Amino acid sequence: MINENYKVGIYLRLSREDERLGESSSISNQRDLLLNYIKDNNLFLVGEYVDDGVSGTTFDRDGFKRMIKDCELKKINMIITKDTSRLGRDHIEFGYYVERYFPEHGIRYVAVNDGIDTATNSSSNDMLVFKSAFNDMYVKDISNKLRSSLYTKKRNGQFVGTYAPYGYMKDSNDKHKLLINEEEAQVVKRIFKMFANGSSLNTICETLTREQIKTPSISKNMKLGQNNVHYGVWATRTVNDILKCPTYIGNLTQCKQKKVNYKSKKRIHNKENGWIISCGSVPSIIDEDIFNTVQNMFKSNKNRGIRGNGITDNLLLRGLIFCKDCGHTIGFRAHKQNTLKHGEVIRIYGNCNYWAKRKREHVCTPHNVKYHDIELIILNNLKGMCKKYLSEQNLENILNNSEKIQRKKEQIKFEIIKLDNLIESINKKIDACYNDKLEGNITLDMYKRTYNNLTIEIQKIKTEKDKYSKNLYDIENNNLVNNKVIVHEVEDFINMKNPSRTLITNLIDKIYIDENKNIDIYYKFRINND
Numbered sequence: 001m002i003n004e005n006y007k008v009g010i011y012l013r014l015s016r017e018d019e020r021l022g023e024s025s026s027i028s029n030q031r032d033l034l035l036n037y038i039k040d041n042n043l044f045l046v047g048e049y050v051d052d053g054v055s056g057t058t059f060d061r062d063g064f065k066r067m068i069k070d071c072e073l074k075k076i077n078m079i080i081t082k083d084t085s086r087l088g089r090d091h092i093e094f095g096y097y098v099e100r101y102f103p104e105h106g107i108r109y110v111a112v113n114d115g116i117d118t119a120t121n122s123s124s125n126d127m128l129v130f131k132s133a134f135n136d137m138y139v140k141d142i143s144n145k146l147r148s149s150l151y152t153k154k155r156n157g158q159f160v161g162t163y164a165p166y167g168y169m170k171d172s173n174d175k176h177k178l179l180i181n182e183e184e185a186q187v188v189k190r191i192f193k194m195f196a197n198g199s200s201l202n203t204i205c206e207t208l209t210r211e212q213i214k215t216p217s218i219s220k221n222m223k224l225g226q227n228n229v230h231y232g233v234w235a236t237r238t239v240n241d242i243l244k245c246p247t248y249i250g251n252l253t254q255c256k257q258k259k260v261n262y263k264s265k266k267r268i269h270n271k272e273n274g275w276i277i278s279c280g281s282v283p284s285i286i287d288e289d290i291f292n293t294v295q296n297m298f299k300s301n302k303n304r305g306i307r308g309n310g311i312t313d314n315l316l317l318r319g320l321i322f323c324k325d326c327g328h329t330i331g332f333r334a335h336k337q338n339t340l341k342h343g344e345v346i347r348i349y350g351n352c353n354y355w356a357k358r359k360r361e362h363v364c365t366p367h368n369v370k371y372h373d374i375e376l377i378i379l380n381n382l383k384g385m386c387k388k389y390l391s392e393q394n395l396e397n398i399l400n401n402s403e404k405i406q407r408k409k410e411q412i413k414f415e416i417i418k419l420d421n422l423i424e425s426i427n428k429k430i431d432a433c434y435n436d437k438l439e440g441n442i443t444l445d446m447y448k449r450t451y452n453n454l455t456i457e458i459q460k461i462k463t464e465k466d467k468y469s470k471n472l473y474d475i476e477n478n479n480l481v482n483n484k485v486i487v488h489e490v491e492d493f494i495n496m497k498n499p500s501r502t503l504i505t506n507l508i509d510k511i512y513i514d515e516n517k518n519i520d521i522y523y524k525f526r527i528n529n530d
């Protein structure tokens with residue numbers, strides 16, 4: 001007799017993590033197992049929900065969502081999976097479904113291989129919470145494993161990406177090897193040549209776009225078989241990334257982007273010190289001399305190309321001035337004006353670049369400034385600071401200071417170690433409590449309560465630790481005060497009428513201007529008052 005009280009949905013999931021680890025839980029294996037279970041228990045199968053190739057770290061899966069919808073529509077009231085990790089590996093969301101959603105909607109849940117059945121009061125049900133926490137740890141572990149094996153490949157100069165970088169193609173005999181894509185390589189060469197000859201990023205983008213040269217993303221789409229009639233608009237970011245990429249001199253560079261963490265699919269640009277570079281592992285497209293010239297141009301010419309006009313390219317403060325309200329650069333343009341007193345003069349005006357680019361969207365405000373007005377203010381302020389700095393800091397002071405900073409750093413490090421120990425001891429308490437639970441000394445409720453309290457405590461300690469870490473970071477990054485070189489630079493500056501660009505960039509970090517023309521200057525050196 002078939003039990004008609006339950007309308008069963010079976011949920012099958014196979015993720016790429018499973019495949020890579022060679023887990024023997026193919027969709028058809030899972031299905032066989034579940035259908036046998038249904039037969040043995042005389043259950044009534046209503047629907048099958050499958051997610052193939054979807055990671056367990058997210059509950060945002062089509063099959064899973066369809067199943068939840070059918071729960072709401074009361075088409076099914078029982079869900080069976082092979083094991084708990086099929087349902088999901090994120091233990092917060094797992095807990096939500098198993099402890100709240102399913103009970104609230106009268107859904108019975110069975111994980112066959114784990115002996116879990118929410119309709120019976122078996123002790124293994126108490127294990128659910130731990131099991132899912134364990135599943136979560138398992139993903140972290142795989143995520144680390146995958147990363148480390150990929151990391152080794154990258155270190156060895158093997159290409160592991162899905163798509164070859166612009167200018168290259170994958171070798172059809174060896175997917176870890178890159179060959180030159182002649183057509184794209186020509187474009188790369190041209191970009192380097194144009195930049196080395198003084199074209200700004202904007203000019204390069206305009207030229208390539210005008211000539212209808214396919215952008216890297218359009219080329220990629222075409223390789224994927226999407227025939228696109230558009231050629232695309234070149235973005236300065238793209239050209240900038242190409243110009244800075246060591247792959248083009250034969251040093252394959254990977255990890256230029258990274259995932260935020262194992263739970264998120266979002267990718268962000270990785271800092272240069274996180275790149276994995278493997279020298280001489282791919283054929284080079286660009287001559288090393290040209291590449292180095294270009295890198296030096298970037299260093300000495302921070303703001304090159306924001307306004308490709310000769311006068312504004314040579315401003316003393318170029319690239320240092322930012323909009324205080326939105327954080328984008330202030331762009332400068334030169335205007336010729338006729339004045340009664342001086343005849344034709346050139347005036348330089350600045351605006352928030354973000355505002356200027358998106359005037360119609362009103363994303364920021366104009367921030368109108370006259371360049372020479374602010375340059376005067378900033379140089380005067382800088383001179384004042386430098387004089388004060390010199391009068392307060394003789395060499396002895398500077399040395400004392402470095403000792404003081406050293407002591408402070410050690411103190412902070414000590415605090416951080418103390419907090420780490422504290423976290424460890426709480427984790428031990430959690431373990432002990434878990435054992436008490438297993439041995440039946442305390443109830444599940446007691447365990448949960450203690451677990452929650454202890455996790456909150458850990459969170460608090462972590463917040464405190466973050467504060468110390470940030471403090472340490474600040475100290476380490478503002479430690480230029482120790483640099484004796486700066487004393488000389490400062491002396492030079494006070495005695496000089498026309499300070500050099502290098503001097504300015506050594507002393508000033510950033511300048512912010514708000515809509516009311518208030519100026520904040522961030523110096524690279526500090527006058528210590530403590």
Ligand SMILES: [Zn+2]
Nearest residue numbers: 323326352364
């Ligand atoms: Zn702005």
